[in-house]
Amino acid sequence: MNFSRFFLSLAAVSSLFGQGLNPADLLKPPKDSWPAYHGDYSGMRHSPLTQVTPDNVHQLSLAWAFQTGVITNLKATPLLVNGILYFTSPDNVWAVDARSGHQLWHYSYPANKGFHIGHRGVSMYGDWLFYTTPDAHLLSLNAKDGTVRWNVALADAKAGYWSTMSPLVIGNHVLVGVSGDFDNLSGFLRSIDPETGKTQWQWDSVPPAGTPGATTGGMTWMTGTYDPDLKLLYWGTGNPTPVLTGKPRPGDNLYTCSIVALNPDTGKLVWSFQPSPHDTHDWDAVETPVLYDGDFDGKLRKLLMQASRNGYFFVLDRTTGKSLLTKPFGPVNWSKGVDKDGRPIPNPDKEPTPDGRLIAPDEGGLTNYRAPSFDPKTGLFVVSAKPSYSIYFSKPADGTYGWSGADYSVWSKAVLEAIDYKTGDIRWEHELGPGGAGAGVMTTASGLTFTGDSHGNALAIDTATGKTLWHAGTGAPIQSSPVTYELDGSQYVLIGSGGVLFAWRLPENATPKTSATDQ
Amino acid sequence: MISLFSKRLGRLALASSFAASSFLLGQNAGAPPQTTNPAVQTPSVPRQDSKATTAAPDTDTYPPELVKNGQDIFGQNCGFCHGKDAGGGESGPDLTRSQLVSQDVKGNKIGDVVRNGRPEKGMPRFNLPEMDMAAIVAFIHDQKTKAERKKGGRRGVDVSDLQTGNLEEGKKYFAANCASCHSAAGDLKGVASRFQGLRLEQRFLYPRDATGNVTVTLPSGKQVTGKLAYQDEFVIGLKDSYGWYQSWPVSSVKFTIDNPAEAHHTLLTKYSDDDIHNLMAFLQTLK
Numbered sequence: 094m095n096f097s098r099f100f101l102s103l104a105a106v107s108s109l110f111g112q113g114l115n116p117a118d119l120l121k122p123p124k125d126s127w128p129a130y131h132g133d134y135s136g137m138r139h140s141p142l143t144q145v146t147p148d149n150v151h152q153l154s155l156a157w158a159f160q161t162g163v164i165t166n167l168k169a170t171p172l173l174v175n176g177i178l179y180f181t182s183p184d185n186v187w188a189v190d191a192r193s194g195h196q197l198w199h200y201s202y203p204a205n206k207g208f209h210i211g212h213r214g215v216s217m218y219g220d221w222l223f224y225t226t227p228d229a230h231l232l233s234l235n236a237k238d239g240t241v242r243w244n245v246a247l248a249d250a251k252a253g254y255w256s257t258m259s260p261l262v263i264g265n266h267v268l269v270g271v272s273g274d275f276d277n278l279s280g281f282l283r284s285i286d287p288e289t290g291k292t293q294w295q296w297d298s299v300p301p302a303g304t305p306g307a308t309t310g311g312m313t314w315m316t317g318t319y320d321p322d323l324k325l326l327y328w329g330t331g332n333p334t335p336v337l338t339g340k341p342r343p344g345d346n347l348y349t350c351s352i353v354a355l356n357p358d359t360g361k362l363v364w365s366f367q368p369s370p371h372d373t374h375d376w377d378a379v380e381t382p383v384l385y386d387g388d389f390d391g392k393l394r395k396l397l398m399q400a401s402r403n404g405y406f407f408v409l410d411r412t413t414g415k416s417l418l419t420k421p422f423g424p425v426n427w428s429k430g431v432d433k434d435g436r437p438i439p440n441p442d443k444e445p446t447p448d449g450r451l452i453a454p455d456e457g458g459l460t461n462y463r464a465p466s467f468d469p470k471t472g473l474f475v476v477s478a479k480p481s482y483s484i485y486f487s488k489p490a491d492g493t494y495g496w497s498g499a500d501y502s503v504w505s506k507a508v509l510e511a512i513d514y515k516t517g518d519i520r521w522e523h524e525l526g527p528g529g530a531g532a533g534v535m536t537t538a539s540g541l542t543f544t545g546d547s548h549g550n551a552l553a554i555d556t557a558t559g560k561t562l563w564h565a566g567t568g569a570p571i572q573s574s575p576v577t578y579e580l581d582g583s584q585y586v587l588i589g590s591g592g593v594l595f596a597w598r599l600p601e602n603a604t605p606k607t608s609a610t611d612q
Numbered sequence: 613m614i615s616l617f618s619k620r621l622g623r624l625a626l627a628s629s630f631a632a633s634s635f636l637l638g639q640n641a642g643a644p645p646q647t648t649n650p651a652v653q654t655p656s657v658p659r660q661d662s663k664a665t666t667a668a669p670d671t672d673t674y675p676p677e678l679v680k681n682g683q684d685i686f687g688q689n690c691g692f693c694h695g696k697d698a699g700g701g702e703s704g705p706d707l708t709r710s711q712l713v714s715q716d717v718k719g720n721k722i723g724d725v726v727r728n729g730r731p732e733k734g735m736p737r738f739n740l741p742e743m744d745m746a747a748i749v750a751f752i753h754d755q756k757t758k759a760e761r762k763k764g765g766r767r768g769v770d771v772s773d774l775q776t777g778n779l780e781e782g783k784k785y786f787a788a789n790c791a792s793c794h795s796a797a798g799d800l801k802g803v804a805s806r807f808q809g810l811r812l813e814q815r816f817l818y819p820r821d822a823t824g825n826v827t828v829t830l831p832s833g834k835q836v837t838g839k840l841a842y843q844d845e846f847v848i849g850l851k852d853s854y855g856w857y858q859s860w861p862v863s864s865v866k867f868t869i870d871n872p873a874e875a876h877h878t879l880l881t882k883y884s885d886d887d888i889h890n891l892m893a894f895l896q897t898l899k
Contacts, residue, residue, distance in 0.1 A: 164737075164738065164739040166736055206684055206687060206688060207688065208687070208688065208691060208692045209688045209689060210692040210693075227688070275691075275692075275695070275696060275701065375702065424881065442885075447773045448773055448774055448775075448776040448885075448889055449769070449773075449774070449813070449885070449888070449889075450885055451817070451880070451883055451885055451888060453880075455703075456702060456703055457703055457734075482817070482818075482880045484813065484814075484817065484888075486768075486769050486773070488773060489765070490765040490766060490767050491767050491768075492767070496695060496700065496701060496702075499700040499705075499706060499768060499769065500703075501705065501810065501814055502703065503814055503817040503818045503820075503880070504817070504818040504820075504876070504877055504880055524845075526843075526844060527732070528731075528732060528733075528734060529734065546844060546845065548844045550844060550845070550846070552845075561845055564845070564846060570731070570736075
């Protein structure tokens with residue numbers, strides 16, 4: 094079924110979804126929900142809520158903390174649907190009452206041999222949750238009790254695939270991606286029927302493994318975004334393989350390190366843009382493709398913005414995929430400039446060598462999976478950056494399979510940056526400590542930015558100035574992105590840190606509880 | 613099996629505090645050179661286990677079933693960063709070439725790192741059952757043995773890979789850029805005997821474990837000086853000359869930090885790759 098007709102039919106039969114999630118709600122999420130990984134389809138992670146303001150945020154206090162009891166770093170973005178939170182770690186899914194923080198159920202996936210490095214969360218359609226596993230399966234769970242409804246294999250875990258991502262639900266499509274760059278494997282994005290688990294379509298990011306001279310890689314390990322008007326979904330793809338040597342894969346290596354626009358009904362490619370042609374530094378272009386309709390060079394345009402792992406901030410026209418702006422947002426020394434299409438030109442002298450090359454940024458990149466946020470009022474794209482230097486090595490003995498070299502980061506620090514989307518200029522910087530900070534960013538319409546520093550402090554920052562207004566030590570490095578919603582008249586802010594999910598709100602007697610401008 | 617792993621929490625902190633005083637801090641010029649080699653350290657507090665500091669490298673063989681089990685557990689928990697074969701992965705070093713692994717005896721060093729993590733390098737801590745830890749240790753040592761037996765063309769960074777620089781150019785670079793803090797005959801004397809290859813290069817690019825000195829001025833006017841031990845936006849902490857940790861809210865004190873290692877960061881923005889290789893050629897002569 095064509096999805097525009099599908100959404101129309103949903104409106105007529107929304108009672109079918111009962112207490113579950115009507116996929117039509119994803120088009121305009123109610124304020125008492127956070128129904129998808131990015132909160133909505135835009136990837137802006139910008140909340141319209143205004144109860145917590147720059148003037149009262151200093152009163153923010155703990156509502157509850159949920160302890161998973163698992164030694165893990167929570168990397169998941171929790172979903173909130175009908176007062177229930179759903180979130181994950183590798184092999185674990187929890188359902189928790191968003192009012193009290195008490196557990197409703199806990200699902201545990203059987204022991205398996207995939208990488209257990211993190212998990213980004215479930216997605217929801219009707220009464221069903223969708224959960225990817227370390228051994229590259231997709232499960233459908235009953236949201237009422239966590240029982241398994243079906244379990245399908247996405248790819249061969251023995252060959253080296255795994256999955257950590259939160260699927261994107263568009264109409265009756267569950268879009269699922271995979272990871273797997275430790276082996277020379279082909280990436281793909283797959284659309285799965287939410288009812289049956291059957292494949293609807295698959296888009297392959299590279300030719301089949303073994304194609305002479307062709308690259309492998311292009312994994313699809315982060316959640317994309319969607320424009321319901323253009324009927325295009327946007328997805329970032331990962332690095333080519335072998336990772337640190339480009340010799341066996343000459344050319345640009347399409348569609349690795351790319352942003353692609355696909356038709357959600359068919360999976361057909363409409364356009365592509367490649368932030369890192371012929372990557373040899375592991376710089377996946379999977380960071381959120383953030384969608385915003387705004388002024389650019391005096392024209393109202395449908396924009397797509399990405400702060401990419403390779404150190405460049407990109408603005409594209411998302412109707413055509415044409416570049417509007419390409420500019421580094423921190424130290425970058427690996428390119429010879431930008432070509433006529435807005436793509437950085439990789440410098441062959443900065444490919445990894447037997448005696449080493451000093452590269453900025455390091456392999457973890459100037460940013461990574463931690464979510465950025467866009468604040469429309471100030472026009473600021475706020476991203477947790479990691480200025481860094483690393484030495485990259487590769488020699489014939491490292492072979493041409495999988496990693497094929499090594500890199501050693503020598504220095505890095507964490508900085509929150511507010512990028513003016515029209516110019517790429519950095520409006521303010523806020524130091525977040527040594528090393529790197531793993532927390533993502535969320536902005537709110539009241540002018541607040543929530544994130545975390547490299548020590549594990551949760552921070553509320555004034556979006557206009559970059560000044561800290563509130564903080565709380567969480568006791569572990571934060572590796573997740575904040576979310577917010579309003580329940581029973583109270584705005585909650587949630588951040589997972591270590592194995593604990595923290596929920597903050599204003600105290601019952603907080604003043605003022607309405608917008609600061611009322612004073 | 614449990615007896616293989618006596619808990620020595622605090623060992624990691626101890627090791628890093630020794631390392632902090634190592635060669636690249638300019639203020640140590642003229643002082644007796646300290647090293648990170650535990651065999652010649654003079655601990656300032658009693659060690660619970662002196663054996664670990666003198667034991668020969670672990671050349672024991674491990675039961676194949678323990679190694680096989682270790683391969684699975686290593687793959688799930690460590691493989692992403694350190695590679696499924698322990699030869700290096702995304703951001704984690706090649707463990708088959710790790711100095712810590714070469715000094716490890718049945719997990720006495722690996723166990724500490726796994727349990728405590730290395731927060732300054734982004735490694736989380738892992739709470740694994742003793743049996744799983746024993747299996748991981750067996751797998752790492754087995755991989756190391758296998759890698760070392762491989763004749764010629766070994767993967768990873770060899771000392772011989774890093775010999776492409778020009779000694780004379782390196783000497784000039786040192787005189788122009790390093791000699792204001794360091795001296796070949798002083799603090800860096802013998803540095804090439806203490807560090808070789810990649811470790812030497814990493815250390816001169818940036819001495820990660822170097823800490824600065826901080827002087828805190830209290831509201832009373834009293835000053836406290838020590839090694840910088842913690843700093844975020846809200847709290848400043850130091851270790852004083854008695855070894856005590858003290859901290860204050862930054863809003864109520866004034867402080868100044870002297871961190872000579874910051875000069876290494878400045879150089880990172882200026883080096884050409886040739887500069888690095890030439891400097892390497894020169895520093896390797898300081899035996």
